[in-house]
Amino acid sequence: MGALSIRKVFKEYGRGATANRVIHGVDAEIADGEFIVIVGPSGCGKSTLLRMVAGLEEISGGEIAIGGRVVNDVEPSERDIAMVFQNYALYPHMSVYDNMAYGLKIAKVPKPEIDARVRKAAGILELGALLTRKPRELSGGQRQRVAMGRAIVREPQVFLFDEPLSNLDAKLRAQTRIEIRKLHAELGVTSLFVTHDQVEAMTLAQRMIVMNKGVVEQIGSPESVYARPESMFVAGFIGSPPMNLLRGQADGARFEVAGAVIALPQAAPRAGELVLGVRPEHISLEPGGWPMRVDLVEMLGAERLVHGRIGDSGLTVRIDGTAVPPSAGQTVGVVAAPAQVHWFDPKTTRRVDA
Amino acid sequence: MVERRPGLNVLAHLILILGVAIVAFPLWMTFVASTQTAEQIVQNRPMSLLPGDNLVETYRVALFGGQSNYGSAIAPVLPMLKVSLISALVIAVGKIAISLLSAFAFVYFRFPGRSLCFWMVFVTLMLPVEVRIGPTYEVVSNLGMLNTYAGLTVPLIASATATFLFRQFFLTVPDELVEASRIDGAGPIRFFRDVLVPLSATSIAALFVIQFIYGWNQYLWPLLVTTDESRYPIVMGIKRMISGGDAATEWNVVMATAMLAMIPPALVVLGMQKWFVKGLVDAEK
Numbered sequence: 001m002g003a004l005s006i007r008k009v010f011k012e013y014g015r016g017a018t019a020n021r022v023i024h025g026v027d028a029e030i031a032d033g034e035f036i037v038i039v040g041p042s043g044c045g046k047s048t049l050l051r052m053v054a055g056l057e058e059i060s061g062g063e064i065a066i067g068g069r070v071v072n073d074v075e076p077s078e079r080d081i082a083m084v085f086q087n088y089a090l091y092p093h094m095s096v097y098d099n100m101a102y103g104l105k106i107a108k109v110p111k112p113e114i115d116a117r118v119r120k121a122a123g124i125l126e127l128g129a130l131l132t133r134k135p136r137e138l139s140g141g142q143r144q145r146v147a148m149g150r151a152i153v154r155e156p157q158v159f160l161f162d163e164p165l166s167n168l169d170a171k172l173r174a175q176t177r178i179e180i181r182k183l184h185a186e187l188g189v190t191s192l193f194v195t196h197d198q199v200e201a202m203t204l205a206q207r208m209i210v211m212n213k214g215v216v217e218q219i220g221s222p223e224s225v226y227a228r229p230e231s232m233f234v235a236g237f238i239g240s241p242p243m244n245l246l247r248g249q250a251d252g253a254r255f256e257v258a259g260a261v262i263a264l265p266q267a268a269p270r271a272g273e274l275v276l277g278v279r280p281e282h283i284s285l286e287p288g289g290w291p292m293r294v295d296l297v298e299m300l301g302a303e304r305l306v307h308g309r310i311g312d313s314g315l316t317v318r319i320d321g322t323a324v325p326p327s328a329g330q331t332v333g334v335v336a337a338p339a340q341v342h343w344f345d346p347k348t349t350r351r352v353d354a
Numbered sequence: 355m356v357e358r359r360p361g362l363n364v365l366a367h368l369i370l371i372l373g374v375a376i377v378a379f380p381l382w383m384t385f386v387a388s389t390q391t392a393e394q395i396v397q398n399r400p401m402s403l404l405p406g407d408n409l410v411e412t413y414r415v416a417l418f419g420g421q422s423n424y425g426s427a428i429a430p431v432l433p434m435l436k437v438s439l440i441s442a443l444v445i446a447v448g449k450i451a452i453s454l455l456s457a458f459a460f461v462y463f464r465f466p467g468r469s470l471c472f473w474m475v476f477v478t479l480m481l482p483v484e485v486r487i488g489p490t491y492e493v494v495s496n497l498g499m500l501n502t503y504a505g506l507t508v509p510l511i512a513s514a515t516a517t518f519l520f521r522q523f524f525l526t527v528p529d530e531l532v533e534a535s536r537i538d539g540a541g542p543i544r545f546f547r548d549v550l551v552p553l554s555a556t557s558i559a560a561l562f563v564i565q566f567i568y569g570w571n572q573y574l575w576p577l578l579v580t581t582d583e584s585r586y587p588i589v590m591g592i593k594r595m596i597s598g599g600d601a602a603t604e605w606n607v608v609m610a611t612a613m614l615a616m617i618p619p620a621l622v623v624l625g626m627q628k629w630f631v632k633g634l635v636d637a638e639k
Contacts, residue, residue: 054537055536055537056533075536075539077536081537083537085533086530087530089528089531089533091531091534091535092553093549093553102540103539150538
């Protein structure tokens, strides 16, 4: 019922030869009730894609279908969607109750039903005591909940979230993240959530769509995106600190980076120019490993980050906070876990499998 | 003024009191004159600065008309007040309505010649009624609107100032609000009525005050388009009471009329003071 299909959708501004294409053919099939997060750096087209689903941007090509119905030429209000905006976009002169009821009033839903739906949503979001307040009398977190309430009362097939947490402080953001998950578990409505924050993406998503420069880099569960990044962009974007990427010449188990040669635990998938990727937590300090000169050690509490270089390439290693850290200037040996080494083609930036 | 020196305080008060006295003294003179008889005003030199005992009689004559001491008729002010009130209200409300709608069109709709239209409206800022009075009179007269309320008000309704003000305000309304209402299913008119107009309430109030006074104080235009006494506004009425040449002027009645002419704008300002200041100072979004 609430499935969402995005087929070969592209978006360009302007016409003809001078057209500026910002989304280059996105394909995604989203099942009913799924929670999907679109994540990417600013300017990657994620918000534009969401706004095309909402009907606020025209679709230059391709098809978007909600619940099996192609909605390319359907007005936003007729698409059976609800959207939560980054700045909440509450009507400043209306009370919380009227903000939530406004869409239903326009849709000529009978008064008693409006009242029931608003009160139910207010109950779920714990807004019951605030119904008569104006938005300016609310805190940021409360406004955010009203914006969600306005979406819930519409009882749509798809929820669209446009970076709804970016205006909250860190603590409230973590809390609201959990609330959104609970809400999704309770209502089971298909949700499309846009964010540039990979932590939000990892924690909220059932599946995530990683976008860069108007192209989908990878679609998959947070686990699979983290464990098997399909491109160098995904490898560098998801995970904090990001995956180490070393560029060099591979020849069997020998890998030559600028200024150093390292011995691989397993032979590279092919000879020639390649990029080796390994996450900081999959590297350990071991004498006799790759020689790394330590530049800086950061203490993060439970863990420490050791920043250093092999030859001229930077490398970050995550070690236990209780371990004795190496000191800056020292040269230590590091070893990568064999199963956790990823290979990428530097030309196509795509993953290379053995 | 961070410093707190008694000398400075006294000086500041002196200047303020002087300012108030300069503004208030003519008003007091007017009021005092309206409470005396015409003879008292003319015969006592200088005129007494204390209120006389003729207040009720003067205002009765001014409002309802009557005979002067020299036998000439004095026109009643009450119908003039009505004309002034109706035209000022029509001008103020009309200006606000038209400006709101045109600003709405300029900000939220893409149509061919949009910026041309906007600049044409903008240019009229340079053409107040006084400049275009000849052609405007011609148009009004050809349309048969002389001596009508339409003739008194319509040419004064078009307003670039108010259009410009509302346009600037609408530009500050976040786009997300427009989008949210689109998703809520509100069409353009609905959005205008339910969101834009309520948000503009303080600006509307401020403009109402300004435009009401503008309409109330019109003198030159009514002078041209009205020849029928029943369509004279009060500002013209004052002038007509001051007779030139040999005839004596009933100064007490003139002053009473002036007082009466001041009251409605003063009431509007007092009544809407809070909104007025709010509208000029903050734009609540």
